[in-house]
Amino acid sequence: MLEFIGNNVINLIALALSVLVALAGLVYLALRPRFFWLAVKNLWRNPLRTALISFATMVLVVVVTLIWTIIYSLSLSTQAKSENLKIIITEKYQLPSRMPFNFINYLDPDSPQLLEGIRKLNAKYGEPIYTKKDFMTWSFFGGSTDIKKKDLKNFAFFFCMEADSIRSMMDDLEDIDEDLIRKLKENDNGVLLGGERIKTLKLQIGDNFELDSMNFKDIKMKLKLVGKIPDVGRYNQAGIMNVEYFKKAFDKYKSDVGKNLTDHPDVSPDRRLNLIWIRVKNQERFNELAKVIDESGVFFSERPIKVETGSSAIASFIEPYQDILTGVKLLLVPAILLIMTLVVSIAISISVRERRTELAVMKVLGFKPMQILYLVMAESLFLAVMSGFVAGFGVFAIVNWGFKGVSFPIAFFPAFLIPSWALAWGPAMGCLTALMGSVLPAWNARNVKVSEVFAKVA
Amino acid sequence: MSSQPILRVRDVHKTFTRGGEAIEVLKNLNLVVGDGEYLGIMGPSGSGKTTLLNLIAGLDKPSGGEVWIGQSPVSAMSEADLAQWRTRHIGFIFQFYHLLPVLTAYENVELPLLLLPMSAAERKRQVLTALDLVSLSHRLTHRPGQLSGGQQQRVGIARAIVTDPVLIVADEPTGDLDAKSAEEILNLMDELHVGLKKTILLVTHDPRAAARCHRLVHLEKGQLLEDTSHTRSDAFQRKSTPAAPPETAIQDKAK
Numbered sequence: 287m288l289e290f291i292g293n294n295v296i297n298l299i300a301l302a303l304s305v306l307v308a309l310a311g312l313v314y315l316a317l318r319p320r321f322f323w324l325a326v327k328n329l330w331r332n333p334l335r336t337a338l339i340s341f342a343t344m345v346l347v348v349v350v351t352l353i354w355t356i357i358y359s360l361s362l363s364t365q366a367k368s369e370n371l372k373i374i375i376t377e378k379y380q381l382p383s384r385m386p387f388n389f390i391n392y393l394d395p396d397s398p399q400l401l402e403g404i405r406k407l408n409a410k411y412g413e414p415i416y417t418k419k420d421f422m423t424w425s426f427f428g429g430s431t432d433i434k435k436k437d438l439k440n441f442a443f444f445f446c447m448e449a450d451s452i453r454s455m456m457d458d459l460e461d462i463d464e465d466l467i468r469k470l471k472e473n474d475n476g477v478l479l480g481g482e483r484i485k486t487l488k489l490q491i492g493d494n495f496e497l498d499s500m501n502f503k504d505i506k507m508k509l510k511l512v513g514k515i516p517d518v519g520r521y522n523q524a525g526i527m528n529v530e531y532f533k534k535a536f537d538k539y540k541s542d543v544g545k546n547l548t549d550h551p552d553v554s555p556d557r558r559l560n561l562i563w564i565r566v567k568n569q570e571r572f573n574e575l576a577k578v579i580d581e582s583g584v585f586f587s588e589r590p591i592k593v594e595t596g597s598s599a600i601a602s603f604i605e606p607y608q609d610i611l612t613g614v615k616l617l618l619v620p621a622i623l624l625i626m627t628l629v630v631s632i633a634i635s636i637s638v639r640e641r642r643t644e645l646a647v648m649k650v651l652g653f654k655p656m657q658i659l660y661l662v663m664a665e666s667l668f669l670a671v672m673s674g675f676v677a678g679f680g681v682f683a684i685v686n687w688g689f690k691g692v693s694f695p696i697a698f699f700p701a702f703l704i705p706s707w708a709l710a711w712g713p714a715m716g717c718l719t720a721l722m723g724s725v726l727p728a729w730n731a732r733n734v735k736v737s738e739v740f741a742k743v744a
Numbered sequence: 745m746s747s748q749p750i751l752r753v754r755d756v757h758k759t760f761t762r763g764g765e766a767i768e769v770l771k772n773l774n775l776v777v778g779d780g781e782y783l784g785i786m787g788p789s790g791s792g793k794t795t796l797l798n799l800i801a802g803l804d805k806p807s808g809g810e811v812w813i814g815q816s817p818v819s820a821m822s823e824a825d826l827a828q829w830r831t832r833h834i835g836f837i838f839q840f841y842h843l844l845p846v847l848t849a850y851e852n853v854e855l856p857l858l859l860l861p862m863s864a865a866e867r868k869r870q871v872l873t874a875l876d877l878v879s880l881s882h883r884l885t886h887r888p889g890q891l892s893g894g895q896q897q898r899v900g901i902a903r904a905i906v907t908d909p910v911l912i913v914a915d916e917p918t919g920d921l922d923a924k925s926a927e928e929i930l931n932l933m934d935e936l937h938v939g940l941k942k943t944i945l946l947v948t949h950d951p952r953a954a955a956r957c958h959r960l961v962h963l964e965k966g967q968l969l970e971d972t973s974h975t976r977s978d979a980f981q982r983k984s985t986p987a988a989p990p991e992t993a994i995q996d997k998a999k
Contacts, residue, residue: 651856652831737804
């Protein structure tokens with residue numbers, strides 16, 4: 287609970303602000319419906335100006351939502367978790383990491399060669415500290431459907447892995463159709479592809495196609511598309527291939543070409559495993575497992591390896607972008623919010639200046655200064671919060687349902703889905719900017735001097 | 745005129761500072777207005793008529809002296825208290841009507857009632873009665889821009905009387921109207937005075953309007969001078985004496 291709150295302070299503030307302003311609006315509407323009506327009517331005084339303020343607010347909310355989605359998603363991925371930690375094992379001194387397949391034997395929980403230290407941990411806890419469901423390996427394979435024209439239109443990228451690990455280990459694929467996994471297992475050369483990639487490659491489910499490797503020279507694959515990866519955003523351009531078929535392709539290369547694999551550096555068996563993923567229950571188990579692996583260096587001496595959490599691995603990966611992201615977070619977003627505040631402030635100031643006589647009349651009729659202030663603020667709040675909500679919901683619906691995410695290829699994220707929190711960001715941004723933007727003009731309205739106004743009118 | 749004074753202005757003076765120079769607009773001014781009186785205030789431009797009305801209505805503070813309406817010390821009340829008090833006690837009629845352009849005639853009249861604790865049904869009854877009194881029941885949904893000057897001023901009058909105030913303050917209510925419309929408005933003011941027994945303070949330049957008043961004072965050089973020669977003409981007296989006040993929600997409330 288505390289971890290959730292800690293990770294979502296801004297979101298919770300936005301949600302609280304949105305709920306609060308919505309409740310306040312409803313209470314105001316219920317208790318003072320005619321005042322509410324008066325505020326709405328005042329907005330209708332100059333429909334063009336109202337529409338322009340609303341439009342400006344919506345544009346800025348959309349921009350901030352898109353930017354914040356990327357910042358939020360990345361920060362979520364790099365936040366250290368205290369439960370269900372994913373451990374990533376990679377080559378220590380090489381990027382990209384390329385390890386031998388036999389490393390799996392020491393870490394696969396069902397392997398007879400499983401490290402003794404891990405067995406001792408299992409015994410200590412009275413249960414396996416991770417099971418086969420918590421274990422996944424990745425080999426990356428990228429290739430082109432056209433050997434002569436290797437460009438993005440012909441390109442396909444695959445995670446080569448065990449089909450059984452998809453549901454339990456791949457983020458956002460927990461609910462993948464069991465039938466897709468079955469098809470993948472039944473078809474040795476079967477692959478799954480993301481929807482966008484299927485469209486780009488102009489394929490249909492059931493199609494066979496050939497792929498010439500771009501990261502393993504001379505390796506060719508004859509693949510069969512058996513299904514589409516669910517539309518969860520991050521896999522729209524990616525694919526999943528059976529790791530066994532991936533291995534066989536190299537065996538076939540050996541039999542076809544007749545070369546000793548070690549003669550070919552790219553396809554040598556010690557360079558094909560990119561990542562190993564293990565999930566453990568908590569930080570304590572992670573620390574103990576990492577210690578066991580570190581102390582078992584003799585088994586991994588061919589290619590020294592490192593152990594880190596998934597979040598810290600992603601953090602390392604996006605380290606070069608960190609300054610840009612910090613700049614965006616601390617400068618660009620506040621700057622946009624400031625512009626929004628100024629837009630609201632200028633518009634409401636003009637409106638107040640135009641209505642000085644009316645405001646004076648309202649005071650003559652008995653409106654208290656604070657009632658005038660609330661009325662002016664209610665107008666800007668209503669407009670900005672509604673615009674913020676419409677923009678927030680609109681961008682959420684259009685980007686997630688229409689475009690399947692914000693395309694911003696960084697780390698392992700080809701696209702970012704706008705989180706549900708964004709539905710609270712829009713109204714909260716509207717609320718904040720309206721409050722900040724209207725407080726000064728509303729204060730001026732509150733302080734309108736009736737005698738001065740009518741002295742000028744007369 | 746009732747012997748009970750409804751308005752007492754005692755030793756009031758008002759000074760404005762313009763460009764570093766102090767201008768004394770009102771000098772030790774005294775005025776007593778009885779309940780039910782129809783008082784006209786005349787004076788040249790810049791003589792301080794509007795300033796006096798502002799002080800009486802609590803829209804401005806005197807530099808010295810006191811203003812009392814009934815038992816309320818207007819000059820000593822806070823702005824927030826004054827606002828609340830004004831809704832119940834003062835009806836203001838402006839020269840340029842000052843209706844809110846985005847609101848209909850009905851909504852303009854309803855505006856001061858939003859500040860009073862009453863049910864929507866009661867509010868509606870008050871508004872319809874006030875608009876009926878000014879013969880504008882058929883223009884409820886019209887905006888100010890869709891009404892003539894005379895009609896707008898009648899809406900302004902309905903707005904001034906809808907809270908059933910003890911004092912109606914009118915600042916040149918005919919100043920922006922043609923002769924016919926002005927006549928209609930003055931007749932309506934007579935009805936408010938006689939029919940609804942309202943105390944009226946009328947600031948005017950218009951001799952025809954002044955002729956309707958029971959008492960006339962002139963504001964000159966910051967001081968009030970009683971016009972002892974003024975008498976209300978019989979013709980106006982006749983016009984402004986309806987048989988009985990109409991049975992209205994406003995009258996009901998007055999009872």
